[in-house]
Amino acid sequence: MGTTERLYAPAFLRFFSALMPLLCGLAGVFLTNIPISFVGGAVPPPLLGLVPVYFWCLVRPDLMTPAAAFAIGMLEDVMSGSPPGVWTLGFVVAYAVVARQRDSFAGLAGIAAVLGFAAAALAACATATLAVAVLYSRLPPLGAVVAELAMTVAAYIPGAMAVSFVHHRLVGPLRSDF
Amino acid sequence: MANGSWKIARRGNAQLPLVIVLALAVVLVLVGKAQSGLFDSARARITDWMAPLLEDVRAPLDGAERWVGSIGEIFSVYSENLRLKEENARLKQWRNTSVVLEGRVRHYENLLHAVPDQKLHAALARVVGRANRPFLRTLILDAGVEDGVRPGQAVMDEKGMIGRLYLTGKRTSCLILLTDINSRVPVTVAPGNVQAILAGDNSAAPKLDLVLSTATVKAGDQVVSSGDGGLLPPGLPIGTVVQDGGGFRVALLADAGQSESVEILNFARVPETPPATSPLPAVAAGLPPLAPPPPAAAIPSSAAVQAALPPRPKLVMPAIPSTTTAAAGASPE
DSSP states (O other): OOHHHHHTOOHHHHHHHHHHHHHHHHHHHHHHTOSOOTTTTSSOOOOTTHHHHHHHHHHOTTTSOHHHHHHHHHHHHHHHTOSTTHHHHHHHHHHHHHHHTHHHHHTOOTHHHHHHHHHHHHHHHHHHHHHHHHHHTSOOOHHHHHHHHHHHHHTHHHHHHHHHHHIIIIIHHHTTTO | OHHHHHHHHHHHTOHHHHHHHHHHHHHHHHHHHHOHHHHHHHHHHHHHHHHHHHHHHHHHHHHHHHHHHHHHHHTTHHHHHHHHHHHHHHHHHHHHHHHHHHHHHHHHHHHHTOOOOOOOEEEEEEEEEEEEETTEEEEEESOOGGGTOOTTOEEEOSSSEEEEEEEEOSSOEEEEETTSTTOEEEEEEETTTEEEEEEOOSSSSOEEEESSTTOOOOTTOEEEEOOGGGSSOTTOEEEEEEEETTEEEEEESSOTTTOOEEEEEEOOOOOOOOOOOSSOHHHHTTOOOOOOOOOGGGSOOHHHHHHHSOOOOOOOOOOOOHHHHHHHHHTTO
């Protein structure tokens, strides 16, 4: 695809590519919450919806807006059955952490990039846990939250590869005129 | 190129929308606490929509799980067979005892004209999904409103109670496990009829909070549902008491992780009808009906009744000793 074609991509394709980060986040939430476990429910599923939020917040924050993070978090709340709003707040806080330290996070590579994502996931999980603690007036068991955090961090590398593929094949070419 | 991209990035990264969205998220938490039904109905619709997909995906997974599980059992078939034979012999003895006791209880109930226990209707459902999340542990069942199940109904497997329904869609329902942090179930600890609350905390053995702190329970006592509040039927087997430091927990009989088919108990009490107003027993027997009560004007007033009554004898108070009076009079000073 040449440069000229990219510049004059049809409007609906550009609109579709702009929606792609949000759609990837929603798809991640959907995959996370399919109530089927391959390990007999021994560990919680990862927060796959957080990977696109983190990735595009660093790469193209104009495509992953706070409102998109809000929508992805809200779908996580609806589908996971958690107390309403806790994951929405968690995702938005994680977005805020990444957005404020974007220059620092964007410069990370290799294992440091995974640690950067771990920091964002920690912000999301800690916020959700605190919100639940406030709602129920007692701290929920931390073991399950730590397991969720560990699974989310473990899923970052394949998740980042997937969203990177989508970005380079779909989002980038169609929106390279920005 | 890089400069242009960064300008766009900065514009998309403006702080004002982020602050607004953060405030909205906090508001959502507070509104969700007050109006959780909105989220629940949305979740029920999504679960209904996903149910056929779940059933299709689960079928091969269940087969694979059974196949993998059976490999390990091959090596323990002999010892397992011996254990089952011994357990079967012991259960036969218990069965004979329970048949005798059941007959005796029925006899006593007839003698005492006891109100019979309410019969429970049950719906059989299959587990089509499991969710193990930090703040919710649930099973998804393939029975919904169309099958007559309602939120709040108890769910049992072949061993005991595993939870109760909290969300019902048209064809699916979600159940909250006894181990879930949101679960609170009134229970009775036998023997001793000690009342307690079974409180889940996302651990395998939920906590037992005694209603009376002076009540005594000990490890090995049986825990059944108490039926307090009328939401659950009394007497559903739940588990046994185990000591946990200074407190108590309950080792559940049911294993929600292994449950495939469950029973949903319909405990909706039939509303009592008021007694019939027409044919009264006297009329039905052919006797004349009682005369209607006199009109209100004909009823004598309380003053007239008091005047008609014989005079009351006057009460004679005993004389108070002067020392007492003096002491009473002197005390304020």
